[in-house]
Amino acid sequence: MKIIWMSDPHLQNAGTIGGLDPRARLKAALDHANAHYPDAAFVVMSGDLVGDDIEGDYALMADFMARSDLTVLPMAGNNDNRQGLLHQLPLPEGGMDGFVQYAVELPECVLLCLDTHKEGAHAGAFCEARLAWLEQRLKQAGDKPVHVFMHHPPMALGLPKQDEIMLENGDAFLDVLARYNNVAHLYMGHVHRQTNGSLRGIPFATIGAVSFQAPAPRPEWDWESFQPPKEAPRYAVVDINGADVCMQHIQFCAYGVGLEGAS
Known part of the structure; x- marks a missing residue:
């Protein structure tokens, strides 16, 4: 099974982010995926979907989703509004009431798409109710491999500014995952940079953002002086065969796409 994994489009219905147009970037990403990977089962978009205009931005995201041949x-x-998202964007049936959290049951594996949003914070949280839902789904999967998608990493990644706003109760979350030997892979957004490794025996990956990238850790930077680096956006093509994963990181357009003043 092939899926497209995108993260952090930060879609705004007007304006730019550091001189970059998130509408042009998301259009380029979806156009590229639809043209080059029409055999993909769907696109997973792992959070920070929109900007500050809840109604207008989600309406525009709904339009982008409706025009994509790929579901x-x-x-x-953290940048999302849970109620705005639930009101305007379609989710698979059978998810957790009141949260953007659901399972995708497939013949050879299960995908769990989790909600790590914490109201009024850039860091994430995963409450007892969401933990209980996760554990129930891991139990129900039995021997079937489980692929877990989430926005906030539950561990530090050696990215100082992003590590300040990771999942607050990451150890409790990882304790649940570690109790089950069916967790095949962990996929995380939020950091706007590509990383990969393993933790407690579980392989993990993050990807570059559809919208803009975060600077490398050195030279040091802070949020007040933040400027997106001149790096092209990315998404990932993930081939899943049970518990086996092959991931390709795709530069779907040049850095200059969506850049103010670029020809």
Whole structure:
């Protein structure tokens, strides 16, 4: 099974982010995926879908999703509004009431798309109710491999500014995952940079953002002086065969796409 994994489009119905147009970037990403990977089962978009205009931005995201031949599965990040997302964007049936959290049951594996949003914070949280839902789904999966998608990493990644706003109760979350040997892979957004490794025996990955990238850790930077680096956006093509994963990171357009003043 092939899926497209995108993260952090930060879609705004007007304006730019550091001189970059998030509408042009998301259009380029979806156009590229639809043209080059029409055999993908769907697109998972792992959070930070929109900007500050809740009604207008989600309405525009709904339009982007409707115009894509590939089905888009939306998830919640810190920049999202849970109620606005649930009101305007379609989710698979059978998810957790009141949260953007659901399972995708497939013949050879299960995808769990989690909600790590914390009201009024850039860091994430995963409450007892969401933990209980996760554990129930891991139990129900039995021997079937489980692929877990979330926005906030539950661990530090050596990215100082992003590590300040990771999942607050990450150890409790990882304790649940570690109790089950069916967790095949962990996929995380939020950091706007590509990383990969393993933790407690579970392989993990983050990807570059559809909208703009975060600077490398050195030279040091802070949020007050933040400027997106001149790096092209990315998404990932993920081939899943049970518990086996092959991931390709795709530069779907040049850095200059969506840049103010670029020809």
